[in-house]
Structures are given as structure tokens and as C-alpha cells.
Amino acid sequence: MASSPGGGVRPILILPALPPACYSTDMNRESDHRGKSFSIHLVIFFTGFTFLIYEVSWNRLLSLTLGTTVTASTIVLSSFMAGFGIGAYFWGRIANDRIQLGKILSALLTGIGITSALNYFILSLGLPLLYSALSRGGTPSQIVEMVAFAIATLLLFVPAFFMGAIFPLGSKIAVKSAVSIPAALGRLYAFETLGSALGGLVAGFILLGTLGQRNTFVFAIIINLSLAIWIFITKRFNPYEMPTQESADTGPAYSSKAKSRGVLGRTPMALKRTALMGAFVCGFAILSLQILWLRVFRIYLTNTSYTFALVSSLAILGLYTGSTIFKYIGHKNDNYQRSMYRIILLMSAVVLLGLMFLIYLPQALMFPFQTLWVHPLLRVLLLPFVAAILIVFPPSVCSGYAFPLACRMYTGRGQNISKDVGFVLMINTIGSVVGPIVAAFVLIPGLGAAISILLVVWLLAGTALLILHTQKSPRKPRLALGCLYAATALLLAVVIVKPDIKILPPSFCRFDHDILYYRESVEGTLTVGQDKGAGQATKYTFVNNSAVIGSTYDAIKVVKMIGHTPFFLGLDCKNALVIGFGIGVTTSAIASHPEVESIECVELVAGLGEAAVFYNDLNQNVMEDPRLKLVHGDGRHYLQMTSKKYDLISCDPTHPILGSGNLYTKDYFLLCLEHLNPGGMVSQYLPLHKLRLVDFLGIISTFHSVFPNSTVWLGHYHAMLLGSTDPIEIDFETWSANIEKIDIDVHFYSDPYHLAANLMLDGATIGKLPTQNRINTDDHSYTEFFAPACLDADNISRNLAFFMERPAGPVSIFKNIADAERMEHFVLGNQLLTKSLYYQLNGDNQRSLQFLRQACRSNPEDQEYPFLMQLYFNVSQ
Numbered sequence: 048m049a050s051s052p053g054g055g056v057r058p059i060l061i062l063p064a065l066p067p068a069c070y071s072t073d074m075n076r077e078s079d080h081r082g083k084s085f086s087i088h089l090v091i092f093f094t095g096f097t098f099l100i101y102e103v104s105w106n107r108l109l110s111l112t113l114g115t116t117v118t119a120s121t122i123v124l125s126s127f128m129a130g131f132g133i134g135a136y137f138w139g140r141i142a143n144d145r146i147q148l149g150k151i152l153s154a155l156l157t158g159i160g161i162t163s164a165l166n167y168f169i170l171s172l173g174l175p176l177l178y179s180a181l182s183r184g185g186t187p188s189q190i191v192e193m194v195a196f197a198i199a200t201l202l203l204f205v206p207a208f209f210m211g212a213i214f215p216l217g218s219k220i221a222v223k224s225a226v227s228i229p230a231a232l233g234r235l236y237a238f239e240t241l242g243s244a245l246g247g248l249v250a251g252f253i254l255l256g257t258l259g260q261r262n263t264f265v266f267a268i269i270i271n272l273s274l275a276i277w278i279f280i281t282k283r284f285n286p287y288e289m290p291t292q293e294s295a296d297t298g299p300a301y302s303s304k305a306k307s308r309g310v311l312g313r314t315p316m317a318l319k320r321t322a323l324m325g326a327f328v329c330g331f332a333i334l335s336l337q338i339l340w341l342r343v344f345r346i347y348l349t350n351t352s353y354t355f356a357l358v359s360s361l362a363i364l365g366l367y368t369g370s371t372i373f374k375y376i377g378h379k380n381d382n383y384q385r386s387m388y389r390i391i392l393l394m395s396a397v398v399l400l401g402l403m404f405l406i407y408l409p410q411a412l413m414f415p416f417q418t419l420w421v422h423p424l425l426r427v428l429l430l431p432f433v434a435a436i437l438i439v440f441p442p443s444v445c446s447g448y449a450f451p452l453a454c455r456m457y458t459g460r461g462q463n464i465s466k467d468v469g470f471v472l473m474i475n476t477i478g479s480v481v482g483p484i485v486a487a488f489v490l491i492p493g494l495g496a497a498i499s500i501l502l503v504v505w506l507l508a509g510t511a512l513l514i515l516h517t518q519k520s521p522r523k524p525r526l527a528l529g530c531l532y533a534a535t536a537l538l539l540a541v542v543i544v545k546p547d548i549k550i551l552p553p554s555f556c557r558f559d560h561d562i563l564y565y566r567e568s569v570e571g572t573l574t575v576g577q578d579k580g581a582g583q584a585t586k587y588t589f590v591n592n593s594a595v596i597g598s599t600y601d602a603i604k605v606v607k608m609i610g611h612t613p614f615f616l617g618l619d620c621k622n623a624l625v626i627g628f629g630i631g632v633t634t635s636a637i638a639s640h641p642e643v644e645s646i647e648c649v650e651l652v653a654g655l656g657e658a659a660v661f662y663n664d665l666n667q668n669v670m671e672d673p674r675l676k677l678v679h680g681d682g683r684h685y686l687q688m689t690s691k692k693y694d695l696i697s698c699d700p701t702h703p704i705l706g707s708g709n710l711y712t713k714d715y716f717l718l719c720l721e722h723l724n725p726g727g728m729v730s731q732y733l734p735l736h737k738l739r740l741v742d743f744l745g746i747i748s749t750f751h752s753v754f755p756n757s758t759v760w761l762g763h764y765h766a767m768l769l770g771s772t773d774p775i776e777i778d779f780e781t782w783s784a785n786i787e788k789i790d791i792d793v794h795f796y797s798d799p800y801h802l803a804a805n806l807m808l809d810g811a812t813i814g815k816l817p818t819q820n821r822i823n824t825d826d827h828s829y830t831e832f833f834a835p836a837c838l839d840a841d842n843i844s845r846n847l848a849f850f851m852e853r854p855a856g857p858v859s860i861f862k863n864i865a866d867a868e869r870m871e872h873f874v875l876g877n878q879l880l881t882k883s884l885y886y887q888l889n890g891d892n893q894r895s896l897q898f899l900r901q902a903c904r905s906n907p908e909d910q911e912y913p914f915l916m917q918l919y920f921n922v923s924q
Contacts, residue, residue: 084220084221084231086283086284087217087220087221087235087284088221088234088235088238090152090213090217090274090278091213091214091217091235091238091239091242092238092239092241092242093242093270093274094156094210094213094239094242094271094274095238095239095240095241095242095243095246096242096243096245096246096249096270097159097246097267097270097271098210098243098246099242099243099244099245099246099247099250099363100246100247100249100250100254100263100266100267101163101206101264101267102124102127102247103246103247103250103251103255103356104250104255104260104263104264104267105124105127105166105170105203106120106124107255107260108167108170108171108260109123109170109199110709111171111683111709111714111825112170112171112174112175112178112195112199112687113195113196113199113684114680114681114683114684115651115681115683115684115706115709116569116570116651116680116681116684117487117569117570118487118488118569118570119196119681121338121483121484121487121488122196122200122484123196123199123200123203124203124483125480125483125484126200126203126204127203127204127207128207128476128479128480129204129207129476129477129480130203130204130205130206130207130208130211131207131208131210131211131476132211132472132473132474132475132476132477132479132480133208133211133473134207134208134209134210134211134212135211135212135214135215135468135469135472135473135476136211136469136470136472136473137208137211137212137469138151138155138211138212138215138216138465138469139212139215139465139466139467139468139469139470139472140465140466140469141212142212142215142216142219142465143219143463143464143465143466146285147285148216148219148220148284148285149278149279149282149283149284149285150279150285151212151216152213152216152275152278152284153275153276153278153279154275155209155212155213155216155275156213156271156272156274156275156278157271157272157275158206158209159206159209159210159271160268160269160271160272160275162205162206162209163206163264163267163268163271164264164268165202166202166203166205166206167261167264169198169202170199170202171260171261174195174198174199175687177194177195177198178191178195178687178688179687181194182687182688182689182690183690185690188688188689191688192688211469211472211473211476212469214235214239214468214472215464215465215466215468215469215472216465217235218232218235218454218464218465218468219464219465219468220284221234221235230374230375230377231374232370232373232374232377232451232454232455233370233371233372233373233374233375233377233451234370234371234374236366236367236370236373236447236450236451237367237370237371237374240363240364240366240367240370240447241364241367243363244360244361244363244364244367245360247356247359247360247363248356248357248360250263250356251352251353251356251357251360251832252353252356254266255831255832256829256832256833259824259826259827260825260826260827261826315459317384318383318384318456318457318459319456319457319459321383321384321387321453321456321514322383322387322452322453322454322456322457322471323453323457323471323474324510324513324514325387325390325391325449325450325452325453325456325510325514326449326450326453326454326457326471326474326475326478327474327475327477327478328391328478328506328507328510329391329394329445329446329449329450329453329475329478330474330475330476330477330478330479330482331478331479331481331482331485331506332394332398332442332446332478332482332503332506332507333362333442333443333446333479333482334478334479334482334483334486335482335483335485335486335490335499335503336398336442336482336486336500336503337359337362337439337483338482338483338486338487338491339486339490339491339496339499339500339503340358340405340438340439340500341355341358341359342491342496342567342572343405343408343496343497343550344358344431344434345571345572345591345592346550346551346552346572346589346591346592347408347409347413347434347550347552347553347592348430348431348434348592349426349427349430349592349705350591350592350593350705350706351427351704351705351706351833352831352832353427353428353832354427354428354431355431357428357431357432357435358431358434358435358439361432361435361436361439361440361443362435362439362440362443363443364440364443365439365440365441365442365443365444365446365447366443366444366446366447366450367447368440368443368444368447369443369444369445369446369447369448369449370447370448370450370451371447372444372447372448373447373448373451373452377451377452377455383452383455383456384456384514386452387449387452387453387456387514388511388514388515389511390445390448390449390452391445391449391507391510391511391514392507392508392511392531393445394442394445394446394449394507395504395505395507395508395511397441397442397445398442398500398503398504398507399501399504400441401437401438401439401441401442402497402500402501402504404437404438405438405497405500406497406548406550408434408438409553409556409557410556412430412433412434412437413430413553414553414556414557423835423838423839423840424835424838426838427835427838450475453471453475454467454468454471457470457471486499487569488569490502491567491568491569492567492568492569494542494545495548495550495567496550496567496572497548497550498541498542498545498546498548501538501541501542502542504538505535505538505539505542508531508534508535508538509535511531512528512531512532512535515527515528515531516528549562549565549574550567550572551565551574551576552574552589552591552592553592554587555574555576555587555589558578559579560576560577560578560579560587561576561577561578561579562574562575562576563575563576563577563586563658563661564654564657564658564661566653566654566657566658568652568653568654569653570651570652570653571590571591571651571652572590572591573588573589573590573652573653573654573655573658574587574588574589575587575588575589575658575661577661585599586661586662588629588630588655588658588661588662590652590655590701593701593702593705593706595629595630595655595701600763600794600915600918601762601763601764601765602765603632603665603794603795604762604763604765604794604795604796605732605762605763605765605766605767606629606632606633606636606699606732607632607633607636607792607794607795608760608762608767608802608805609633609636609697609699609730609731609732609767610632610633610634610635610636610637610639610697610730611636611639611789611795611797612730612760612767612769612802613695613697613728613730613769614637614640614785615782615785615786615802616728616769616771616775616777616782616785616860617777617781617782617785618694618695618726618727618728619642619694619726620637620640620642620643620694620695621642621643621644621645621694622643622644622645622646622647622691622693622694622695623637623643623645623646623647623693623694623695623696623697624646624647624648624649624686624691624693624695624696624697624722625637625646625647625648625649625697625698625699626649626682626683626685626686626696626697626698626699626700626710627649627650627651627682627698627699627700627701628648628649628650628655628656628659628677629650629655629699630655630658630659630661630662630665630666631648631659631662631665631666631669631670632662632665632666633697633699634646634648634666634669634675635665635666635667635669636795637695637697638667638669638672638674638675639667639789639790640788640789643674644674645674645676646672646674646675646676647676647678648675648676648677648678649678649679649680649681649682649685650677650678650679650680650682651679651680651681651682653679656670656677665794682698682700682710683709683710683715683718686718686719686722687718689722691722692722692723692724692727693722693723693724693727694723694724694726694727694728695727695728695729695730696719696722696723696727696728696729696730697729697730697731698710698719698729698730698731698732699731699732700731700732702734702736702737703734703738703746703830703831704737704738704830704831704833704837705737708823708828708830708831709825709828709831710731711746711749711823711830712749712823712824712825712828712830713749713752713753713822713823713824713825714824714825715825716729716749716750716752716753716754716770717753719753720753720754720772723772725772725773726771726772726773727771727772728769728770728771728772729754729768729769729770729771730767730768730769731750731767731768731769732765732766732767732768733746733747733759733765733766733767733768734765734766735764735765735766735842735843735846735847736764736842736843736846737837737838737842738830738837738842738846739834739836739837739839739842739845740842740845740846740849741820741821742829742830742833742834742837743842743846743849744816744817744820744849745820745821745822745823745829746768746823746830747759747768747808747813747816747820748813748816748820748821748822749822749823749824750768750770751770751810751813751814752822753770754770754771754772755810755814756770756771756772756773756774756775756810757769757770757771757775757809757810757813758770758775758806758808758809758810758860759806759807759808759813760805760806760807761805761807761850761877761881762805763884764843764847764884764888766807775809775810775860776860776862777860777861777862778861778862778863779799779803779861779862779863779864779865780863780865782799782803782861783799786798786799786802787799796910796911796914798873798908798909798910800866800869800870800873800908800909801873801877801909801911803857803861803870803873804857804870804873804874804876804877805877806856806857806859806860807850809859809860811859812859841889843888844885844888844889847881847884847885847888848885850881851878851881851882851885856874857870857874858870869908872905872906872908873906873908873909875905875906876902876903876905876906876909876912877902879898879899879901879902879905880898880899880902880911880912880915882898883895883896883897883898883899883902883915886898887919892920895919896916896920896922899912899915899916899919899920900916903916
């Protein structure tokens, strides 16, 4: 199993072992066998391809419905894996004595396609309606969640139950002789994993971004149904000819040579026990490791859907490589138990080496080659590719070798091939289900990611020790046994001692920061630090590798604007909802208005409430405010769950391409509108960086399509969306009076004219934007599946330039401005400031300072300009 692009867990569909069979000496039958062999491999490839498309799409669809939490994705997709394993066992037994395998295969593919189509409509349309109906009916949220999760689990279980059957049937069809079992098994597994890897890459990089989610489902469904129709019409694999069984002494596992060399499993039962042990441990280890690896990668790497689709696909390609190796050398080894011991021991060794590299990844890979990673596309794609090749790929190769080996050991002479294969696949799937659950909910919160990986290393080494220890051969390697005992005892001791290993963002590793707070939780790793040294040191707060907020002037200005501006515009707010607590700056701005009676804050990452104490100078110790209720969870999902309505919904998410794309879609804005009281407002952060101009304007147009009464405000290097259910219009005297009510804040320049001059676009101006701007939706999200050009560093200056060319001006919403000339001075000064910022971003500090000085001369009343001259250029006016 691997993590999907939205940060969830994806099942890796493991193939079974294959039966022995005799090749016919008849040339026609030989040709027919070759044709059927090619056909079944083609079917296996395309089913693996579609399974990964389904899984990536299901994971994303469920994140929109059940919330973008590790908890939701792990539970639901583990249930999917359970259905897959049970299906493999059930259908393996059913097909064991059947000869019309083509009919069964065709029916299963049809069932997969039809149930997947039904699932899409129920999950995308029915489940949100259920949430709405139950919440409005007053059903407790816990009951609503239980019902929704039960329905989602059942819906995923059904197609997974059918999917689990494909590989036991494929194994029964593919192999025709005992001596060819390792090669044929490795080939079959390689075709499936190659198809799966390509399916994951195509879904994450191409289909969801170009076709949209619905059409991506349609694409996969068409492939399944086409395969089903082709198999049915051509009558492929009907009837299935049972292979001629060979004698007990013919197969490698039972040869006299193997017995004379002390093969551990002299009896089939010994081989079977070791096979099941290896299948379970490999499933548990590789799936739990992927949860742990991806958790650490999220701290080091740029968190985009593309990044983790690439990492996950490389894990599957590792399985492909391992199975291909088994295909070529599996038949050369007549001691399968010794092979299992060695491959599990090798897996533990490469995981341990990968952990050491992982801990020092910034120093080993990122900093020495920093000039290479300057290019954004290389940083997003090449860096995780190299990291995954070094850390994820080697253990995946071992797992890819171990699983077909386990299947070969368990099938013996192959009398009950599909039943045996289904059972081994079920055992492996049980490990795949338990692994991510234990990793996400037990290991990470209890031990942290690094020690958890070390515990998995101990488990692998302990399994290898157990296999070696139970060897009955007189040639048992005593030295190796003693060394393995010592190594496993040492690993266990380290885990028990639990050394303090912090996985820090790269900027923390490069610069000498004081770590003020560190916490690893199910949903993310939280790090708070500050520059070393006395005085007003800048603080930094990161969730994984995404900065929650810095204490820099530009960052504070915009988040305070998000909280204050609705009140300045005259909003009568009694209750407010804040999505994304961060460090509480926006919340504190809202709390500074005494008319507010209640504030609900929904925060995904546990620990941010505790970390807010380090920013009490910025958030006015808002955690102690009795009106505040902090809710742990996904903010969008919280809106789906509640029937409450609010006067203000404020949202300060991370950047849309870094995991918050679903908070910038039309569907989300409609959800906000449904939960607003009459006259209510929505204020939301709008980044200028990492967005092409067409994407930037597309988000504005998307917001305007839901809130025709919308405005866009500029806050230095950032912007703010503000929409209302009513037309936005205010008397300037009222605006000024509302601003004067707030206490003086050294971090927020609150001159009424200065703040009014920050208005860039009003509803009428937005309505005149180019019509080709795309509306961002859940089905077709161009912010989540973005163009590589979004990473261009010049985007922020281009978006600023757009504001310089088309400012709406404050007169569009402000009436009765007493001193119009003064307002013109502030507007002109802000236009010059915007030009100064533009040139600063382009590295032309001389022209930047020149325009900032012009701003000072054009409007000497604005006190922000001399402050910025001192801040950015260390010069006085």
C-alpha cells in the first residue's frame, strides 16, 4: 500500500502464487497456451492499471466527503483492503474447481465497473445529502460520522471484493508447468505492479487534472467493461484445462537434492507456515513504512499531489523490480525458506540504512545540491524521485521478491492453486490493513516517525531470526544466529530508550534555530522555532513543510485584515467560524471586537492551540478567551457536519497547491454560503505566489460566481477575498468610527484612509475580468492539479502588476468620503508602494527604494512607508 496524492493510504494489490502444470506436446495446444498466457497478462496489466486509478480517485473523493484527514483515509482504505483480501480468499475457493474461468472473470470485471460507477454517484451526491439531512434533523455529529463511515466502507468493500478475485484466477490461468512457476509468477506479479504504477502516475499527473474526477472514473470503468466484453465474446479461458499434476519429487521444494541440503521445510506444512509469516510481515512492514516515510517526506519536501503520486508510484515500481528479479532467479534456488529468511533480513537492513539517510536527508541531499533544486520543477519532482529511489525503492524491491516467493512456497505442487493463492493474498492483505492503522494511530503519536521506522526494522529482523531459529537443518548457521540475536536485542533496546530524534523542516536544519515546540501527531508534525540570539527574534511555525505563519510584517498584516475588515465594513457579528486556527492571529482580530459572542475555530493539526502561546504578543493570548471553542478536525468537513449558521466565516488555509485546494473551489464557497446568516460575510486568504495570473484570476472569478457581492483587498505581498450575502457599501464615517474602536496595535497600521486604499477589486470590476478564467470546482480542480508554471518565482510580481494596472479604488464601496483629496493621496501612495514591492520581488532594490521614497513624498501622512524603508532598506525617510 502507498500514500495517495492527497496524503491518504493506497492499497498495493498483491498477486498470488501460481500452480504447477504440464506443457502439452501438442503444437496447437502449445500455441493456444501462449495466446492465453499473453491474454491473461494483458488483463492483469489493465486491471492493475484501473485499480490504482480507482483508488487514487476514491481517496480524493472521500477526502472531499469525509474530510482530508489521515484518520478518515486510513480507516476507509484499510476497509477497502479488507474487502480485497476477503474477496481473494472467497473467489479463490470458488474458482478452484471451476473450468469456465473466462465467464467468472468477465462477470467480475463487469461487477467492478458497475459498482464503481454506482459508488461515484453515491459518494459524490448521496453522502453529502445524507450529511445535510441528518445534521439538520438534529442527529448528533458522532452518529452522523458513524453512519457515513459505515456507508463509505460498505461501498468500497463491494468493488474491492470483486477486485480481490482477479489475481487468484489469473494465477490459475497463467502457469502451465511446475518448473516454470517462479518465472511465470514473477512475470504475472510484474505485469500487475507495472500496471498499478502507471495507473497511479497517469491518474495523479494527467487524468484528474485534465479530465476531472468524474471522467477519470468513466475512463477506468470503460476499460473494465471493455475487458469484460472482450473476454465474454471471445470465450477466452473457457474451458480451463486442468494441468497434469507432477510427482511429489519433481518440484524443487521437494527434490531429493533439496532434502539432502537441509531444506527447512521438509514437510509442506513447514513451508506453508514460513510463507504465511513472510506474507503477513511484508504486508505489514511495507504498508506501515509507507505511512512513516511519507510523514517524514512531508516535512522535507514540497507537499503537492504530484510529489506524493511520484513517491507512491516508485514504491510500486520497487515491487515490480523485485517480482521481475524473482521471475529470473526464483527457479535457481531450491531452499525457499532460506531465501525467505535472507530477503526479510535484507529488507530490514535496507530500511535501517534508509532511516539513517532519511534523518539526514537535508544535509545529505538537499543542501549539497541546492543549486540543482533552485528550479521549482526539479524541487517538486526530481528531489522526491531521488529521495524515493534511495529510501523507498530498495525495501519495496525486497517486498516485491518476498511475496511471490511466499506464494510459491505455499502452493506446493499446485493441486488447489486458486484457493491457495487467495489465502496467501488474504494473509498479506491482513498485514496491509493492520500496518497503516498501527503506524498512523499508535506508532507516530507514541514513538514518532523515526523510532517507529526503527521498530519496523526490529520486527523484520525478529521475523528473520524466527525463521532462522526454527531451522532444523544440521547446517544451521550458528554465527549468523548469534549475530541476529544480538542485533534484534540492540534494536529493541534503542526503541525502548526512545532517543529524542526530531525530524525538522529543511530551513530549521540549515539555520541554527531554537526549537520552542515540537509534536508529531496523526495529522502532521508541528514545529515552532525562532532565530537564535537576543532581542525580537523572528519565530517560525511549520506544519510538516508548510509555514503556518511567520512573525514578519507582511504575514501579520494580511491575517489581521482577514479578521478585522468585515467588522470595519459594519458586519453585525455575534458568532464566527474560523477555519484554520494557525497561531490564532486572525482569531484574535475577530475576538478584539466585543460584540462577538462565540468563536468556533476548526484546526486540523493537533498542537497548534498549545503552540499559540509562543505568539501571545501577536494573538493577544486568545486561547484564554472564554468565547473561543477550538475544534480538532477538517474545517470543510465540519461545515458539512453542522447545521449552524454564522455571521462570519473566516478562512486562512495553506496555499491551494500545497494541500488546501478543496478550500478554493466553487463547491466549498457554496458550502460557506449555505452556512451564512442573512447579511453574513466570508473572508479568506488569497495568495499571490505559486499561482499563474490565469489561476489567480480564476480563483477570484470562482469566488465571485458564488458571492457577486465580493471584493479583493491587497495586504502587502498577499491578498484577501471578502464576500457578502448583501451588497458591500458603507459610509466612510462609519468605517472610520469602526476602526477607531479597536485598540492600538503595534503590528497593524489602522489608519482608515490607508486601509480603504487597500481595496483593489470590487464585484463590478471582477465581473469584467476575462471570461476565459476557469471556475475551480471539486470535480475539476486546477489549483490541486496545477500547471508546472505555477512554481515560477515571477508569478507573484505578475499578479502584483495586475493590481497596479486595474485598481477599483475605494470610491466603489465607500460613500461620503469627507476628504476626497486626502483619499487620492493614500491611493496614489499605495500604488507607488505596490510598484516598490514589485521591483523588490524582481531583485531591483534601487528602483524599489526609489518608488517607496516617492510614496513617502506623495503622502507623508501614511506612517507605513517610512516604517518599510527602515524595515527593508535600513534607511530613514
